[in-house]
Amino acid sequence: MTSKIQNPIPLPAIRRLPAYLRLLKAYKIEGETWVSATSLAQELRYKPIQVRKDMAWTGVEGKPKVGFNIDDLILAINYQLGWDNTTDAVLIGVGNLGRALDGYKGFGNYGLKTLSVHDTDPQKIGTKLDGLIIKPMDALEDSVKRFGIHIAILTTPTEYVQEIAERLVTAGITGIWNFAPGKLKLPADIVIQRTDLATGFAELSSKLKNQIIK
Amino acid sequence: MTSKIQNPIPLPAIRRLPAYLRLLKAYKIEGETWVSATSLAQELRYKPIQVRKDMAWTGVEGKPKVGFNIDDLILAINYQLGWDNTTDAVLIGVGNLGRALDGYKGFGNYGLKTLSVHDTDPQKIGTKLDGLIIKPMDALEDSVKRFGIHIAILTTPTEYVQEIAERLVTAGITGIWNFAPGKLKLPADIVIQRTDLATGFAELSSKLKNQIIK
Numbered sequence: 001m002t003s004k005i006q007n008p009i010p011l012p013a014i015r016r017l018p019a020y021l022r023l024l025k026a027y028k029i030e031g032e033t034w035v036s037a038t039s040l041a042q043e044l045r046y047k048p049i050q051v052r053k054d055m056a057w058t059g060v061e062g063k064p065k066v067g068f069n070i071d072d073l074i075l076a077i078n079y080q081l082g083w084d085n086t087t088d089a090v091l092i093g094v095g096n097l098g099r100a101l102d103g104y105k106g107f108g109n110y111g112l113k114t115l116s117v118h119d120t121d122p123q124k125i126g127t128k129l130d131g132l133i134i135k136p137m138d139a140l141e142d143s144v145k146r147f148g149i150h151i152a153i154l155t156t157p158t159e160y161v162q163e164i165a166e167r168l169v170t171a172g173i174t175g176i177w178n179f180a181p182g183k184l185k186l187p188a189d190i191v192i193q194r195t196d197l198a199t200g201f202a203e204l205s206s207k208l209k210n211q212i213i214k
Numbered sequence: 215m216t217s218k219i220q221n222p223i224p225l226p227a228i229r230r231l232p233a234y235l236r237l238l239k240a241y242k243i244e245g246e247t248w249v250s251a252t253s254l255a256q257e258l259r260y261k262p263i264q265v266r267k268d269m270a271w272t273g274v275e276g277k278p279k280v281g282f283n284i285d286d287l288i289l290a291i292n293y294q295l296g297w298d299n300t301t302d303a304v305l306i307g308v309g310n311l312g313r314a315l316d317g318y319k320g321f322g323n324y325g326l327k328t329l330s331v332h333d334t335d336p337q338k339i340g341t342k343l344d345g346l347i348i349k350p351m352d353a354l355e356d357s358v359k360r361f362g363i364h365i366a367i368l369t370t371p372t373e374y375v376q377e378i379a380e381r382l383v384t385a386g387i388t389g390i391w392n393f394a395p396g397k398l399k400l401p402a403d404i405v406i407q408r409t410d411l412a413t414g415f416a417e418l419s420s421k422l423k424n425q426i427i428k
Contacts, residue, residue: 074426075423075426078426083426084423084426086418086419086420086422086423087419095314095317096310096311096313096314096317097310097311097314097318099310099314100309100310100311100313100314100411101411103309103310104311104411104412105372105395106395106410106411106412107411107412107415110412110415110416110419111419112412112415112419150422151418151419151422153415158319174422174425175418175419175421175422176418177414177415177418181319181320189425191418191421191422191425193414193415193417193418193421195411195414196320197314197315197318197320197321197409198318198320198321198324198326200391200407200409201321201324201326201367201391201407202324203407204300204365204389204390204391204405204407205300205301205324205325205326205365205389206300207389207405207407208300208364208365208388208389208405209298209300211388211403211405212288212289212292212297212298
């Protein structure tokens with residue numbers, strides 16, 4: 001698939017990537033799997049040699065006769081644009097659960113990186129959680145935008161979750177991991193992952209009950 | 215089904231309940247759904263009038279001609295014997311996760327009650343968590359037995375989990391809710407519920423990745 005690029009892509013190439021991305025997604029919707037540099041060049045009115053150079057920057061290699069795999073190109077361009085950032089997160093709510101998640105060892109394989117931490121409590125703001133200074137809620141939008149974060153982890157009390165989630169989406173968050181009970185109302189393209197700690201207990205308790213009448 | 219009994223059952227009746235339970239489970243295995251007081255009396259060599267009185271203590275009402283529903287009786291007797299205790303729990307590990315679980319509001323509907331809390335840390339032992347004095351690990355077996363607890367919540371570091379789980383099972387625990395990564399090796403009749411906090415993040419991250427190539 002994609003190999004990670006070592007050298008930074010020149011700015012003019014970066015600026016062309018969103019145009020490629022839009023076109024590639026259109027091809028994909030039409031059911032295409034492969035695309036040639038020539039088609040891309042024709043459609044976007046770029047010179048074929050420039051398209052070939054731009055494709056080289058993405059790290060995706062074309063196959064003779066079929067061209068480039070569209071999914072691979074989409075992933076690679078998203079990666080180059082930093083739009084595929086699905087491991088950096090902002091944590092909102094530094095209670096016991098927030099601290100537990102921050103210190104949880106099990107994330108190793110999934111690459112979760114908490115880059116910014118926010119809370120409402122003036123006693124907590126300014127202190128550190130695992131090396132990160134806990135920031136006030138006012139600084140939420142700024143943190144999300146500055147770090148290009150797409151994932152928010154919400155361990156705040158239920159009553160604030162909807163309002164915070166709306167602010168996060170406006171700031172550019174596309175995935176929300178919500179630990180508060182209740183449903184979030186957000187645009188359909190926002191991925192919401194709800195983890196209800198009580199579910200595990202309910203399952204265990206119910207399995208034990210079933211075992212009793214066995 | 216069963217209605218909760220207000221008056222305590224007389225001790226002689228309580229002592230007969232395990233015998234009923236064994237027989238009822240045997241009937242169930244043979245595929246029976248209903249049992250009459252007469253059959254129970256014959257099989258156990260009790261007087262029919264005594265069986266009828268004992269059944270009355272369970273709170274399960276018999277149906278004319280078919281008798282008592284076996285599942286209902288098993289549940290009711292387990293309840294009377296305190297063997298159906300699937301909401302009381304012992305918590306082992308008072309770190310951030312342990313505290314988060316203890317304070318989690320979402321358990322309301324499921325009735326989780328933490329009756330005993332244990333940790334290895336001498337700094338924590340003797341202090342209180344939500345009104346309960348944190349006890350040393352030595353006191354684990356005693357707590358489990360004294361409170362008749364069947365559920366243990368394990369938020370200890372992975373390396374200690376197997377050993378603690380074995381001690382718990384010996385003490386009478388039948389269900390373990392394990393938050394530590396890795397698999398527990400325990401007898402087949404022990405219900406193990408594993409909650410891996412990283413799973414939620416992995417799902418969210420993967421959904422976001424899939425959305426990128428859409």
